[in-house]
Amino acid sequence: MQIMRSIINRALAANKNNVFFALSICAVIAGVAACESKSRDTTPPVIDEGSFLPADCDIYYTGDTMQVHFVCSDDTELGSFNIEIHNNFDHHTHGTSAVDCDEEEGGEHEHDEEEHHGEDESHDHGMVEGAWVFSRDYAIARGKTSDTIDVAIPVPTGVSEGDYHFMLRLTDRAGWQSIKAVAVHLRDFVE
Amino acid sequence: MYLLSILSAVLLSVKVPVEPDTTDLRIEEVTVTAVHRHQNPVASLNSVAVEAEQLNGQIPSSLSKGLSSIAGVQASSIGSGQSRPAIRGMGFNRLAVIHDGIRHEGQQWGDDHGLEIDRFAIDHIEIIKGPAALMYGSDAVGGVLLLSSANRPHRHAGGSACVFLQSNNLLWGVSAKIEGEKEVVSRNAKGGILYWRLNATYQDYADFSVPADSFEYYSYRIPLYKRTLRNTAGREADGSLMLGYTSGNWHTSLRVYETWAKSGFFANAHGLEVRLSQIDYDRSRRDIDLPHQSVNHLKVLCHTAYSRHHWGIEVNAAWQHNLRREDSEPVSHGYMPTPPDSRERQFGKHTATLNAAAKWLVTPRHTLRWGLQGEVQHNRRSGWGFIIPDFEQYGVGLYAGEEWRATRGLTLNAGIRYDFTHTDIHDYRDWYPTPVGDSAVHKLRSASLARDFHSFTWSAGLRYRHEGWLLRANIGKAFRTPIPKELGADGINYHIFRYEAGNADLKPENTYQADLSAEWGNEYVRVQIDPFAGYSPNYIYLNPTAAYSEGLQLYRYTQAQVIRAGGEAVLTVRPWRHMDIQVQGEYLFARQLSGDKKGYGLPFSPPWRIMPEVKFHWLKESGFAALNVRICGAQRDIVPPEKPTPGWWTLNLSAGQRVELQDCALNFTLAADNILNTKYYDHTSYYRLIDIPEQGWNMSVRIGVEF
Incomplete structure (x- = not known):
């Protein structure tokens, strides 16, 4: 290890021209870099976990209203968001599945992660007849670095009950994206 | 390691080539140029040559990966068996791959599409760093990869084989x-x-292994079975045939190449998407399950060259058929119902090419060169995913250049070129209905479009040799005609889970660049420094926007001003006749100067790299042993959705011996890559976006026989 380090060091030391060249290029670039704005956003927006609704394994009834609530922020400027709800009837528990809400046991199975169980629409193995599909894009007013979002989504009647995934996708102005997924359950409302 | 042999090729190429002095020799060289080696015809261009012997001594599993040991050349790997090349960070359609005089045409736009060429059928490679639009037309923005399998055998009968x-x-x-x-x-x-x-x-290769038991993606922890990346196995089968005839001033040959490759995509995350599946991926390490890709590339080429007195003429005609298919588990998305089969995308592209070039040695000091290049492309898609439209494209380019040997050491060259391209894009409607108001419509994605593109380019350069010095300098304009995907994409790219929208108003992308190559050396030391700087007023960029379209983030093609600068440096020292020390380095910088991403760099930007190597050789260089270190800087100059990539270094060893027997020769090569089993990420790798590390420790053996 020591020998290798010294080889690298010697090689670098020997390569003065290389270093000099790199330095001169760096000088040019530093010039360009100095002229450009420093406000380059390099981080995705943040979805606050604390007060996020819906919560994992929440139960909703058909004809009910799903109250979506979250606080989001970005160091530069927020962009827009999309809410998407799709069925998880086949309980894709293979491999990387995150949360699987089992009604009988009334809790979460142990899995690797609680959030972001993927943009799972790709795993509905088939569009199930009668399953609820919801997807809508929402704008956030320009210039905001944080926002509190409240959206009421009416759950239609006549859709199939079962497990669903709630997906929130959020961008900032620069085009970075954050995703949050929640497993929810839908039941038929019976008088 | 295997890269070694290529490094030694760089070393060899650094040696001062013999400049022919008489005009006759010059003509001779011109003819030979066309047919055999030294394919780069422009004296001032910065090119690096790699010979067949060097290629044969290495063991990379793909061509581009082997070439990435040359400063200024990068490879983006798609798993362990395929990769796509880049020169000075410019890949995709900003790099022209010229195979035996014909532009290789596949679906170069895809970040998971490798280069469909059999590396064992290539005798000679030349890499032109920097724009070379004059001779090669559109796409030669970052550089040109000249691949030649045209060496004449020069023996009664023989062959070689290797395992x-x-x-x-x-x-x-x-x-x-x-x-x-x-x-x-x-x-x-x-x-x-x-x-x-x-x-x-x-x-045939199995799932590759990484030095990790699991990795984290989008806060998912994805466990790895036996430290392998499930479903990254693949296979490749290639065959080629060449028949040629040469007589006096004539030379003609017919060549047929066929390449077939199939490989799986990592199962747990395809593109940006975490995938869940019922497939039992862990039952075998060698099987290829969904999602996977396969590609067939057939190329038929006819080459004819004729030279007489002060004239030389060369004609290349070719037909290529690229059939690519990408399969994944059929799943519904939005209003798209579950597709009937796994065929997500299929592209069938035919390309017919005709190149004619003429050279005239006007006086012993003046050479004139003309060329005509024509190309027709015909592309048809199928499958349930829509990403590029059906199209036809017709292009024709005309160029003229002059070379003037001003003094014994100084050669000047300049040229102009005009290109015309016509693109016809067909409209495409969804195969499933989308409810709009009270009715359901098959939404129009790409609208039919006909566009004409005109490009006028020029370049000038000089080559100066004096004592131990060799200077090459170029200035010029290069261009790239917008491809149909950039003009007509309109739909979800399921490979990366985003909505991609084309822009029918794109203009040809122009690049102005100046580059310099300065070499100095004697028999003990050689130094080469190759800086460059370029500006593009309308670089085509797939811009990630803040908006959503059909539930996915919208990416839209735009054009922005971009500056690029950087270069390579190579130092070679021979302190002892059995020992060579070489250090190569490269650095790249790019900035968008306008548009939405002003202040950002460019996607897939490689960070700086330094590659020192110590090599021992013996018995007239028939045997060697080498130690090589690859040091790569961190990349924090990123654009969405990239992630900052930390720096890394790997240690690699290789050794080889050639044994001459009575009627044959045996070649043994042994290489150990990443011997410290370092876990690292390559910023330009296809799997970087989903946080998959690169291959861990790897031992390679190659045994070859020549008869």
């Missing part, structure tokens, strides 16, 4: 070549030589 193995992905492969030539006497009693060659290669 190669790799430990990391349990790869095994075989490649064989037989060739020969025969003197024939034609009717007018002029002698000619008939020659032929056959190549065949097959390789």
Whole structure:
């Protein structure tokens, strides 16, 4: 290890021209870099976990209203968001599945992660007849670095009950994206 | 390691080439140029040559990966068996791959599409760093990869065969070549030589292994079974045939190449998407389940060259058929119902090319060069995913250049070129209905479009040799015609889970660049420094926007001003006749100067790299042992959705010995890559976006026989 380090060091030391060249290029670039704005956003927006609704394994009834609530922020400027709800009837528990809400046991199975169980629409193995599909894009007013979002989504009647995934996708102005997924359950409302 | 042999090629290329002094020799060289080696015809261009012997000594599982040991050349790997090349960070359609005089045309736009060429059928490679639009037209923005399999056998009959193995992905492969030539006497009693060659290669590899038990993606922890990346196995089968005839001033040959490759995509995350599946991926390490890709590339090429007195003429005609298919588990998305089969995308592209070039040695000091290049492309898609439309494209380019040997050491060259391209894009409607108001419509995605593109380019350069010095300098304009995907994409790219929208108003992308190459050396030391700087007023960029379209983030093609600068440096020292020390370095910088992403760099930007190597050789260089370190800087100059990539270094060893026997020669090569089993990420790798590390420790063996 020591020998290798010294080889690298010697090689670098020997390569003065290389270093000099790199330095001169760096000088040019530093010039360009100095002229450009420093406000380059390099981080995705943040979805606050604390007060996020819906919560994992929440139960909703058909004809009910799903109250979506979250606080989001970005160091530069927020962009827009999309809410998407799709069925998880086949309980894709293979491999990387995150949360699987089992009604009988009334809790979460142990899995690797609680959030972001993927943009799972790709795993509905088939569009199930009668399953609820919801997807809508929402704008956030320009210039905001944080926002509190409240959206009421009416759950239609006549859709199939079962497990669903709630997906929130959020961008900032620069085009970075954050995703949050929640497993929810839908039941038929019976008088 | 295997890269070694390529490094030594760089070393060899650094040696001062012999400049022909007489005009006759010059003509001779011109002819040979066209047919055999030194394919780069422009004296001032910065090119690096790699010979067949060097290629044969290495063991990379793909061509581009082997070339990435040259400063200024990068490879983006798609798993362990395929990769796509880049020169100075410019890949995709900003790099022209010229195979035996014909532009290789596949679906170069795809970040998971490798180069469909059998590396064992290539004799000679030249890499032009920097724009070379004058001779090669559109796409030669970052540089040109000149691949030649045109060497005439020069022996009665012979061949070679080799077996190669790799430990990391349990790869095994075989490649064989037989060739020969025969003197024939034609009717007018002029002698000619008939020659032929056959190549065949097959390789099969399993899921590759990484130095990690699991990795984290989007806060998912994805456990890895036996430290392998499930479903990254693949296979490749290639075959080629060459038949040629040469007589006096004539040379003509017919070549057929066929490449087939199939490989899986990592199962747990395809593109940006975490995937869940019922498939039992862990039952075998060698099987290829969904999602996977396969590609067939057939190329038929006819080459004819003729030279007489002060004239030389060369004609290349070719037809290529690229059939690519990408399969994944059919799943519904939004209003798209579950598709009936796994065929997500299929592209069938035919390309017909005709190139004609003429050279005239006007006086011993002046050479004039003209060329005509024509190309027709015909592309048809199928499958349930829509990403590029059906299209036809017709292009024609005309160029003229002059070379002037001003003094014994100084050569000046300049040229102009005009290109016309017509693109016809067909409209496309969804195969499923989308409810709009009370009715359901098959939404129009790409609208039909006809566009004409005109490009006028020029370049000028000089080459100056004096004592130990060699200076090459170029200035010029290069261009790239917008591809149909950039003009007409309109739909979800399921490979990366985003909505991609084309822009029918794109203009040809122009680049103005100046580059310099300065070499100095004697028999002990050689230094080469190759800086460059370029500006593009309308770089085509797929811009990630803040908006959503059909539930996915919208990416839209735009054009922005971009500056790029950087360069390479190589230092070679021979302190002892059995020892070479070489250090290569490269650095790149890019900035968008306008548009939405003003202040950002460009996607897939490689960070700086330094590659020191110590090599010992013995017995007239028939045997060698080398130690090589690859040091790569961190990349924090990122654009969405990239992630900052930390720096890394790997240690690699290789050794080889050639044994001459009575009727044959044996070649043994042994390489150990990443011997410290370092876990690292390559910023330009296809799997970087989903946080998959690069291959861990890998041992390669190659045994070859020449007869």
